[in-house]
Amino acid sequence: MNIKWLKTFIVTAQHENFRKASEILFLTQPAVSKHIQRLEDYLQCSLFSRKGKQVLLNAEGHRFLPIAQKILKEYEIGLHHFEAWQCGYTKQLSIAVAPQIASSILPAILKDFMIKEPKIEILIDVVNSYEVVQKILEGKADIGLTRTYPAQSNLKSEIVLEEPVVLVAPYDTQIEHEKNLFEKYRLITHNHPVYWDNLLIEIMRVYPMIKTLKVNQIEVSKKFIEQGLGVSYLPYSMVEKEIAEHLLKVISPAEIENPISHTYLVTKISTSEMEIFINFFKDALKK
Secondary structure (H helix, E strand, O other), rough: OOHHHHHHHHHHHHOOOHHHHHHHOOHHHHHHHHHHHHHHHOOOOOOEEEEOOOEEEHHHHHHHHHHHHHHHHHHHHHHHHHHHHOOOOOEEEEEEEEEHHOOOOHHHHHHHHHHHOOOOOEEEEOOHHHHHHHHHHHHOOOOEOOOOOOOOOOOOEEEEEEEEEEEEEOOOOOOOOHHHHHHHEEEEEEEOOOOOOHHHHHHHOOOOOOOOOEEEEEEEHHHHHHHHOOOEEEEEHHHHHHHOOOOOEEOOOOOOOOOOOEEEEEOOOHHHHHHHHHHHHHHHHHH
């Protein structure tokens, strides 16, 4: 059985259209038809019902589709492992990480780690903080880095970073007091998965006339602030670069107490490569 036949069958089955399959696979329609025909000859059954130019997956096709997908997945995983071995990797480490962490503290640490441990292949899966825990529970990641506290009792978690959350504004603003700042700018909210609900209640208690703008991504929030669309409370590590580059500025707290942001490291099992990374990660954060 040829892997190319399986790929062609899967794509054709998903779209039930030879022309669409040929466009996706960069094949001619006759080539698609030929792959399907050879696979059907190999299996000694038809996989599609053909009505003129229309093709529909038949009962045999429906039964074979998950089998083909499983075969292709195992083939790709095996090929990846072999290619990794050819590149000199002897171990693999999968890390599920929240976007805020992936774009701030992780890159520099990861760069140094890969130089120090060239035989450990790193796979990064960027998902939201709540999905990080699920990835660990399902065994789809070895290590999780998240901003939310993982309450599951069958997981091991620890705080690896505790940092201040700061009120940031456009760099060119002349306003230095939070009250006046809130009078001029909208408060950009809900770009962090943890502290906003309680923080917003406190802000609205002190400044009830405040106007808000809900944005669910920190990177977008920073761009909005740079353009003068609002101000926001963000973890310091997320805005350190922009502050240094004079794109954003920190406003000292007055009536509102700034919250604290935590980064949690989450695991379910322990392996030697995990311990190597965890120790390296913790040491890097102390520097």
